[in-house]
Amino acid sequence: MSKSTVMRKWRERGLRKGCELALANVGLLILLMGAGARTQQLALEEQAAGGQQAAPKPLTLMSGNSSLAEWHSVEVESMLLAKGSAGATTAADASSEEVFSTSTAEPVRITQPPLKRPSFLDHAHLHPPDGQRRYGPYFEDGLGPFNVTARVGSTVLLDCRIGMLQDKTVTWIQRKEDSIHLLTVGKQAYSNDARFSLNFRYPNNWRLQILFVSRRDEATYECQVATHPPRVLQVKLRVSAPELHILDEHGHAVWDRYYKVGSRVELLCEASRVQESPSTVEWRQAGVSLAAVAKNHSRPELSVTSGTLVGKDTVRTVLTLQRARKEDSGNYTCVVADIAEATVTVHILNGELPAAVQHGTSGQAPVTPLLGVLVILSHLVVTCQSR
Structure with a gap:
């Protein structure tokens, strides 16, 4: 009725x-x-x-x-x-x-005594717009889901403000398409990953803290209150990071590059979606900044341009070896503030397979018939194995 x-x-x-x-x-x-x-x-x-x-x-x-x-x-x-x-x-x-x-x-x-109102009015309760009952635990910010974007390497705090919690327990879980991980129970951390912890803020914010966020932390995070049934607040975390590309002298993306001794080597690093300072985009080899090496003239053939802003959020820096030596072979890494990197392997050859070597002044060397046969043969082998 x-x-x-x-x-x-x-x-x-x-x-x-x-x-x-x-x-x-x-x-x-x-x-x-x-x-x-x-x-x-x-x-x-x-x-x-x-x-x-x-x-x-x-x-x-x-x-x-x-x-x-x-x-x-x-x-x-x-x-x-x-x-x-x-x-x-x-x-x-x-x-x-x-x-x-x-x-x-x-x-x-x-x-005459006043008419007594119907008893059901004595037990009526007000309900917030999201349908939560005010006489039990409720989320002050609503049920969500809420979207949060964080940079790689930053610290993230996911809020969960709960009113009228009383003696109920709060837990945080990480939910992905193929897995569910329990992160915290009450104020106790239950994850094997020490980067996850509860950073409680008085009086009622049971917020989750994630240190040094990485791309693998992208997921849906749920703040749950142990009622029957459980009440759940969802936060979807998206992790953004700069995108890096290493280009050769012709503007082609490269991962391995072959040069002849004495050739000129020029590699360009282009970093997009950079919110940090352009100076944070730099070339490194074995963890050492090549800009610092070029500055002290310990390698006269080496020069590195500082990061240059060429767009709203795009930075470029160029690595140059005027006369490549055998000792210059190795991995060269372009890094953005220790949160993103890209690597190219440079091979400096002593004249072996001269037709396959890139000369800095003459561009791409012509392909010999033998090399062409080897390329065709390798293509046939890959095709046959795939079938």
Whole structure:
């Protein structure tokens, strides 16, 4: 039964009770008026006989309605004043006058207890827009899901503000398409990865902290309250990182590069989506900054340009070897603030397979027939193995 139907029935029931009570009170009032008139007539008769009339007592009647299971008190006080002369009025006129004289006394009081509202209203509760009940734990910011973007290597704090938690337990889990990991229970960390911990903020923020965020941390994180059923807040974490490309002299992306001794080597690193300073984009070899090496002139053939901003968030830096030596072979890495990197392997050859070596001044060397046969043969081998 709907709330509006219950209220309508209560109103109809109240109207019926009021009508029954009014009819009962009217009947009682008529009886009392008759009793008062009779009392006045007897007093006049006694006065005429020379007797002294005693003051009438207030008349109090109780009316009960068993069908209502309630008692209503009706108190009527009549003040009858004796007249000096019995012949001034007739018995009927005296009765009428005395009845109307009661209007100057205390009025008739009808007391009735107020109607009690339906019991279901006593247990009604307000609900927030997200459907959570205010008499139990609820998320102050809603159920989500919320989207959070973080940079690789940064520290992330995922908020979970809970009102009216009482004695319930809060847990954080990491949910991916193929796995679920329990991270924290209460204020205790349960993950094998020490980068995850609970960083509670008074009075009610059960926030999850992730140190040195990496791309593998992209997932959906759930803050759960141990109710029945559990209440869950979802936060989707996206991790952004710069994109790096190493290009050769012709603007082609390379991962391995072959040069002849004495050739000019030029490698360009292009980093996009860079929010850091352009100076954080640099060339390194074996963890050593090549810009610092070029600055102290320990390798005269080496030169490195500082990072140059060429777009809204794109930085370029160029590594150059004027006359490559055999000792210059190795891995060269382009790094962005230790959060992203790309590596190219440089091979400096002493004249072996001269046709396959890139000369810095003459561009791509022509392919010999033997090398062409080897390329075709390798292609056939890969094709056959795939089948």
